[in-house]
Amino acid sequence: MATLGDLERAVMDLLWEHQEAITANTLRDLLTQRTTGDDTVAARPLAVTTVLTVLSRLEKKGLVERERSSRPHRYHAVTSREDHTAELMLEVLGSAPDREAVLARFIGTVSSGEAETLRKLLGR
Amino acid sequence: MATLGDLERAVMDLLWEHQEAITANTLRDLLTQRTTGDDTVAARPLAVTTVLTVLSRLEKKGLVERERSSRPHRYHAVTSREDHTAELMLEVLGSAPDREAVLARFIGTVSSGEAETLRKLLGR
DNA sequence: GACAACTTTCTACGTACTGTAGAAGTACTA
DNA sequence: TAGTACTTCTACAGTACGTAGAAAGTTGTC
Numbered sequence: 001m002a003t004l005g006d007l008e009r010a011v012m013d014l015l016w017e018h019q020e021a022i023t024a025n026t027l028r029d030l031l032t033q034r035t036t037g038d039d040t041v042a043a044r045p046l047a048v049t050t051v052l053t054v055l056s057r058l059e060k061k062g063l064v065e066r067e068r069s070s071r072p073h074r075y076h077a078v079t080s081r082e083d084h085t086a087e088l089m090l091e092v093l094g095s096a097p098d099r100e101a102v103l104a105r106f107i108g109t110v111s112s113g114e115a116e117t118l119r120k121l122l123g124r
Numbered sequence: 125m126a127t128l129g130d131l132e133r134a135v136m137d138l139l140w141e142h143q144e145a146i147t148a149n150t151l152r153d154l155l156t157q158r159t160t161g162d163d164t165v166a167a168r169p170l171a172v173t174t175v176l177t178v179l180s181r182l183e184k185k186g187l188v189e190r191e192r193s194s195r196p197h198r199y200h201a202v203t204s205r206e207d208h209t210a211e212l213m214l215e216v217l218g219s220a221p222d223r224e225a226v227l228a229r230f231i232g233t234v235s236s237g238e239a240e241t242l243r244k245l246l247g248r
Numbered sequence: 249g250a251c252a253a254c255t256t257t258c259t260a261c262g263t264a265c266t267g268t269a270g271a272a273g274t275a276c277t278a
Numbered sequence: 279t280a281g282t283a284c285t286t287c288t289a290c291a292g293t294a295c296g297t298a299g300a301a302a303g304t305t306g307t308c
Contacts, residue, residue, distance in 0.1 A: 003127055082225040082226045089213050092213050092216060093209065102209045103242060107242060109210070110227070115246055117228075121228055121231045
C-alpha cells in the first residue's frame, strides 16, 4: 500500500474525524488550527492549493474520494481509520514467512485489557 | 521506525536467513542469484560498493551491525525478522487512537489456524 | 452575456530517501 | 614495499512529499 507523509497523514486524520465529506478550504482551516495548537512557532497557514495537491495525491492512492458534483468539491476518506490501520498491519504481517512467530511476539506486547478483548473476539 | 526500499529489504531478508554474520561480497553473490532466480531478464550483478552503501544505511537505521574486527567486515541483523515485523505492526497500531477497534478488524482476517494459535498464546 | 469571485488544474521547485556505482583511501599479504 | 582486497567518499538519477504560484475553469449576478 502507500506510506503517508506528515501532511498527508494530518489530512487523513481530519477526514477520518469528519464522517461527512468536507471541502479543501475547510481542511485548510482545520490544518491551520492544528498547527496553532502545537507549540510550533509561527503557524503560517497553508495555501489552499497545497491542500488540494495533497488531496489529489491521496485520491490517486485510493485513500480519498471526491464528490465532483458539489461545487466546492467535497472530500471524504474511502475507508475508516480502523480499517486502514488494520489493513496496514496485515500488509506488514503478510510479508512475513513466519506469521505465527510474529503473532506470538505481537501478542506479547498488547496490554492486558486488550488481551482480554482479543480473547473475547477469538471466541470460546 | 524506518521504511525499507526494495534492495534494503532484499539485503535484510538475506541477513535474516543467515544466522551468522556474512560479508558484503557474499551478500552480493546471494543477491545476484536471487535476481537470476526470478524471471527478471538480465541479472546484472550489483557492484560491491552498492551493497556496502546499502549496508551502511541499514546500519545507520539500526537494523544491521557490522563486525569491524574481522577484516572483511561481517554483517548481521540486529533483530530477528519476527521481532522486526512485530515491532512494525506495533508501530502501525500504536498510532491509532482506537486500538481495540483495529484489533477487532485485524483478528477478523487471520486464518483459523492462526486464530487457534492466538487463543493458546492468550492463555486459558 | 460579461465580469468578478471563487475553485480547480497545471507546473514547478526544494528536500529527503533509495538504487546505483566510480574514485579514492586503507589494510593485509607475499 | 608493491599488489590486491576491502572500505569510505562522493555523486547522480529517480521518486515521493511539502509547498505554492500561474493558469484555466465555473458560477452567480447585473
